Amino acid sequence: MEEYIKKAAMILRKSKYAVAFTGAGISVESGIAPFRGKNGIWNKYEEKLFEINYFTEHTKEAWDMLFDGFYEATFKAKPNAAHFALARFEKEGLIKAIITQNIDDLHKKAGSKTVHELHGNASxxxxxxxxxxxxxxxxxxxxVPRCKxxxxxxxxxxxxxxxxxPEYDMLMSIKASSKCDVMIVIGSTGIVYPAASLPFQAKRNNAVIIEINPKPSVFTNEITDIFIPLKASEAMMKLESVYAANKC
Ligand SMILES: [Zn+2]
Structure with a gap:
């Protein structure tokens, strides 16, 4: 494990344009339930609540359900060590952009500036x-909130x-994925498209893929060069300390 972290830190140090690609897994430690899986949102709320047709036809009812827990949970959440480590990496000039599938605003709350939000932002x-x-x-x-x-x-x-x-965020994400020489994939299982196509695009453009996921994903055997099987916060804290120790 230590070897993988060391190798990832070395690759990052040599990179010219590293980007991060994040999914629900990075926010689980902040208490945000993923949409899928055992404790997922889908088990608690009806999927139709997040369908645009249902929302436009039953806006009042949809909002009543959204108030009940979803918004409260989302806004109580605070960034965790993985979000903060990414923000520090960006401040240092190491990470150029974050492409995220998450709508929880936690990257920006942690201080990240260049965040391409593929699925919008609940804030x-x-x-x-x-x-x-x-x-x-x-x-x-x-x-129910109304337009002023x-x-x-x-x-x-x-x-x-x-x-x-969102067109602009998608365009910027495609650009970043084509340009990057390293992509750190964190907490994404790679099943939600078109977002999941971006790490594949990075790989086609010869980027090194560093993947941080507690369990293997669809990326692992296909495109991942360095797989770090840890929770996001643990992996990022280790990566950051090894990176800092070998900076000079
Ligand atoms: Zn309006």
Whole structure:
């Protein structure tokens, strides 16, 4: 294990354009339930709640369900050691961008600046009618939030089933994946498309893939060069300390 961490730190040190690709696994230690799996959101909420057609047709009912636990859990969550380590790596100039599948805002809360949010961000609200965006924290979510301009009921600014991915973030993610020489994949099992295509794209452009996942994923045997089978926080803390120790 130590050998893998050392090797990953060495590769990072030599990199010119390293990016991170993160999924639900990085936020589990912050108390955010993943959508899938044993304790997943899907076991607690009906999937239709996150379908755009259901939401637009039953906005009030959908919001009533969203208030009940989902938003509370999301906003109580705090970044963990893995988010903070990535933010420090970016500050040092080592990580150029984070591509994330997560909507929990934890990378930005940890201080990361260049974050491409493939699936949007739950801390914002969006007006389907006129495109205005708002911060959730400016609303009392006990009542359905409405657009301050046109009064239409707002939608959480994350991607629902049946919606396209945000164009700009997708474009920037494709660019970063094509340009990077190292991609650190953290906490993504690689089953959600099109997001999961990005590490494959990085590999096609000869990037070294470092993967941090407690268990092997679809990436592991296909494209991963260095597999670190640890929880995100443990792996990132080790990686950061080995990287710092060998800096000079
Ligand atoms: Zn509006």
């Amino acid at each position: 914002r609200l969006y007006c389907i009618n006129d495109g205005n965006r708002y911060q959730v924290k400016d609303f009392d979510l006990k009542t 301009k046109c009064c239409v009921m707002l939608k959480p600014d994350f991607v629902f089933f049946g919606e396209a991915l």
